[in-house]
Structures are given as structure tokens and as C-alpha cells.
Amino acid sequence: MTFRGGIQPGTTAFDAESLDLDTSVKAIAKQLAQEYTQFSTIWQMNHAQKMAWVGDDCFGFAPDGGAWFYRDELVAVFEAKKQGLAGNAQERWWDNACTAKYINDDVRYHTFCRGPGCAVNGPLERLNRKAQLMLGERFTFSLNEAGFAPVEIETQMRSILEQVLNPYPCSGTLQ
Numbered sequence: 001m002t003f004r005g006g007i008q009p010g011t012t013a014f015d016a017e018s019l020d021l022d023t024s025v026k027a028i029a030k031q032l033a034q035e036y037t038q039f040s041t042i043w044q045m046n047h048a049q050k051m052a053w054v055g056d057d058c059f060g061f062a063p064d065g066g067a068w069f070y071r072d073e074l075v076a077v078f079e080a081k082k083q084g085l086a087g088n089a090q091e092r093w094w095d096n097a098c099t100a101k102y103i104n105d106d107v108r109y110h111t112f113c114r115g116p117g118c119a120v121n122g123p124l125e126r127l128n129r130k131a132q133l134m135l136g137e138r139f140t141f142s143l144n145e146a147g148f149a150p151v152e153i154e155t156q157m158r159s160i161l162e163q164v165l166n167p168y169p170c171s172g173t174l175q
Contacts, residue, residue, distance in 0.1 A: 018082035021114050021147055022064050025080040028154045029065040036161055039075075041066040045099075053103050061099045065110075065157065068164070074104040075164045078157055082147075083117030083124050090127040101135055108160050109139045112153060118143040 026043075033041045042049065044062035051057060053074075061067070065078020077100045083089035093111065100107045109131075117124040124143060131139040142148065142156055 079111040114147040
């Protein structure tokens with residue numbers, strides 16, 4: 001049996017709400033990538049990148065909002081997850097999150113979550129708590145069962161990118 005990394009056929013968003021969130025996060029990330037030219041971004045890690053950054057090709061890494069690099073260092077990742085009360089969104093999320101943390105222990109990893117799984121004690125809310133405990137406070141979540149307006153996604157992503165660029169937010173300047 002051979003392990004196949006990456007996104008496999010039939011494993012992408014399959015309902016309208018999930019597709020809407022994935023599409024919004026990806027489109028806004030691509031728009032911001034044109035504006036924030038000090039970053040380089042990837043949407044899916046290729047074989048050479050996997051070998052260079054992790055030393056193996058046994059995994060996939062394709063966060064919806066891209067992996068953001070500054071001065072050749074992974075500094076931010078944006079993800080979108082929609083889940084009901086059952087499902088495996090949290091398992092798929094964990095693979096990307098652990099890969100990002102392996103590449104850079106100080107990476108900012110933000111996930112936009114929607115669906116019934118966001119409710120108190122739902123799978124995405126529990127994932128948020130687990131990530132805080134096991135991966136740290138730099139793994140953050142926006143949880144809203146009804147989803148997000150594009151301006152909400154853009155505002156949050158922009159805020160994180162500016163924090164990553166400027167370790168001293170009080171100065172009001174980007175480096």
C-alpha cells in the first residue's frame with residue numbers, strides 16, 4: 001500500500017456552505033498576497049518543498065488560505081473548516097497544523113470555522129481548545145456557525161499579517 005499525500009479526489013468541500021467558506025478564504029488570501037508583496041505564498045506544498053522543509057514526502061499540505069512566508073520563514077497559515085456535529089474536519093486540520101508547527105514553531109495559524117460543529121462542545125470548538133493546549137496560543141480560531149462576511153475574513157487576515165510583519169504593533173509602522 002502506498003501513501004498518497006496531498007488533496008485526494010473526493011476529499012474537498014462538498015456542500016454549499018463549506019465551498020463558500022473555502023472559496024472566500026482562498027480568494028481573500030490571493031487578493032492580500034498581491035497587496036502584501038513582502039510575503040511569498042504557497043497554496044500546496046510540492047515535492048521539493050516537502051523534502052527541503054520536512055525531509056519527507058509522506059504528507060499533504062494545502063491550507064485554504066495559503067502558507068505565508070516572510071524572509072524564507074513560514075510565518076502565517078490560514079485555514080477554513082466547516083463541520084456538522086459529526087465528520088472529520090478536525091482530523092484533516094490537524095495534519096496541516098502539525099506540519100506548519102514543525103516547519104516553524106512560532107507560526108501564526110488561524111482557522112475560520114462555520115457550521116454546527118462550532119457550538120459549545122462541538123467538534124470545532126473542542127479542536128480550538130485542544131489546539132490551544134497542545135500547539136499554543138498562536139493557533140487561533142474564528143468560530144461562527146452561520147459563517148463570515150468577506151469583510152470579516154479580510155479584516156482578521158489583514159490583522160494577523162500586520163502583526164507578523166510588525167512585532168511591535170504600537171509603533172504603527174510595518175517593517
